[in-house]
Amino acid sequence: MDVLSDAIAAVRVGQPSSNRVRVSGTWCTRLAPYEGAGFHVVLKGTCWLLPDGGAPVPLGTGDAVLLPHGTGHVLADSAADAAAVRRAVPFERWAGDEGPDERTAYGAYGGVELLCGKYRLDRSHAHPLMAELPVAVHLPNRVGSHPELRAAIDLLGRELEARRPGSGTVVPSLLDLLFVYMIRSWMAEGATGAWPAVLTDPVTAAALRALHADPAAAWTNDRLATEVGVSRPTLARRFAGLVGRAPMTYLTWWRLTLAATLLRDTEEPLAAIARRVGYGTPYALSHAFKREFGATPGRFRAEVQGRQSATA
Incomplete structure (x- = not known):
C-alpha cells in the first residue's frame, strides 16, 4: 500500500452514494454539513458552488469539486445573493420526489446535469494528508489536464446514463476511483501544504x-x-x-x-x-x-x- 491509499483506507467507511440531477431554470439548493466528504461533477451546463464561509466557485461542464471536510454549501444556477441562499431548498427534497423533473430538464433552454455524491468518512483517526485538504478542491476541466480524472468522469457519466448489468458493482468502484483521482489531481496542481511536499x-x-x-x-x-x-x-x-x-x-x-x-x-x-x-x-x-x-x-x-x- 502507498501513503495516499492508506490515508484514504483509514477514513473510508461504507459505500459512497450519488445522485444524478438534471435541472433548468432558476434554482438553488443547500447541502448541510456532513460527516464525510461531498463531491459534484458538472456533466452538462454551468452552475455555482457557494461553500459556507467561502468564496463562490463557478463550475463549468466537466468540472469536478471535492469538499473533503463535509462543509455545508449551496449549489445554484447563479452566484446567488444572501437572501436567495437563505431560501435554498434542502438537497434531499430538491433531488427527491419534489425536485427537478428529469423529463423537462433538457428542454429548449438546455439545462444543467450534475452528479452529486458523498463519501462516508471516520475522522477519529484521519491521516494528516487528509486533514490538510482545503475546504473545496476545484478541478476545472482543461484540455489535457488530469486524463485519469477525465476518464473516470466520462465512464461514470456513461454508466449512469444507461444502467446495465453489473452497475451495482461498477458505480461504487468508479466513485472510489473518482475520490482518489480528485486528491491526486489536487496534489498535481501544485497544492500548498506539507504533504504534497512530503510525497515528492x-x-x-x-x-x-x-x-x-x-x-x-x-x-x-x-x-x-x-x-x-x-x-x-x-x-x-x-x-x-x-x-x-x-x-x-x-x-x-x-x-x-x-x-x-x-x-x-x-x-x-x-x-x-x-x-x-x-x-x-x-x-x-x-x-x-x-x-x-x-x-x-x-x-x-x-x-x-x-x-x-x-x-x-
Whole structure:
C-alpha cells in the first residue's frame, strides 16, 4: 500500500452514494454539513458552488469539486445573493420526489446535469494528508489536464446514463476511483501544504513507502536509513522537517491508526491485529492504543461499530 491509499483506507467507511440531477431554470439548493466528504461533477451546463464561509466557485461542464471536510454549501444556477441562499431548498427534497423533473430538464433552454455524491468518512483517526485538504478542491476541466480524472468522469457519466448489468458493482468502484483521482489531481496542481511536499521528496517518500509497505517489521532508524539509502542524520533531518515528527514516532502513530482501522472494519481478534501492526502481545497493543485513543481496543471497536450500525 502507498501513503495516499492508506490515508484514504483509514477514513473510508461504507459505500459512497450519488445522485444524478438534471435541472433548468432558476434554482438553488443547500447541502448541510456532513460527516464525510461531498463531491459534484458538472456533466452538462454551468452552475455555482457557494461553500459556507467561502468564496463562490463557478463550475463549468466537466468540472469536478471535492469538499473533503463535509462543509455545508449551496449549489445554484447563479452566484446567488444572501437572501436567495437563505431560501435554498434542502438537497434531499430538491433531488427527491419534489425536485427537478428529469423529463423537462433538457428542454429548449438546455439545462444543467450534475452528479452529486458523498463519501462516508471516520475522522477519529484521519491521516494528516487528509486533514490538510482545503475546504473545496476545484478541478476545472482543461484540455489535457488530469486524463485519469477525465476518464473516470466520462465512464461514470456513461454508466449512469444507461444502467446495465453489473452497475451495482461498477458505480461504487468508479466513485472510489473518482475520490482518489480528485486528491491526486489536487496534489498535481501544485497544492500548498506539507504533504504534497512530503510525497515528492525522494527521501521522505521512500521512507514512508517502506514503513507503509510493512508496518509490522522491526524498524529502527538505522534500518530505515539503509532501506532509503541515506545516512541516519539525513533521514532524521529530512523526515522530521517535512513530516513534523521523527520516523519512529510516525511509525508508532501509523501502527495504532492501522490497528484502529482493523478494529473498525474487521472482526479479527486483538492478538492477530497486534501481530499485523508490529506489537508482540495484545497487552502491549492495548496499552499503547489506550494512550493514543483514550479507550481500550475492545471499547473502541464496540463504539465505532455501534455508530456504523446506527448510520447504516
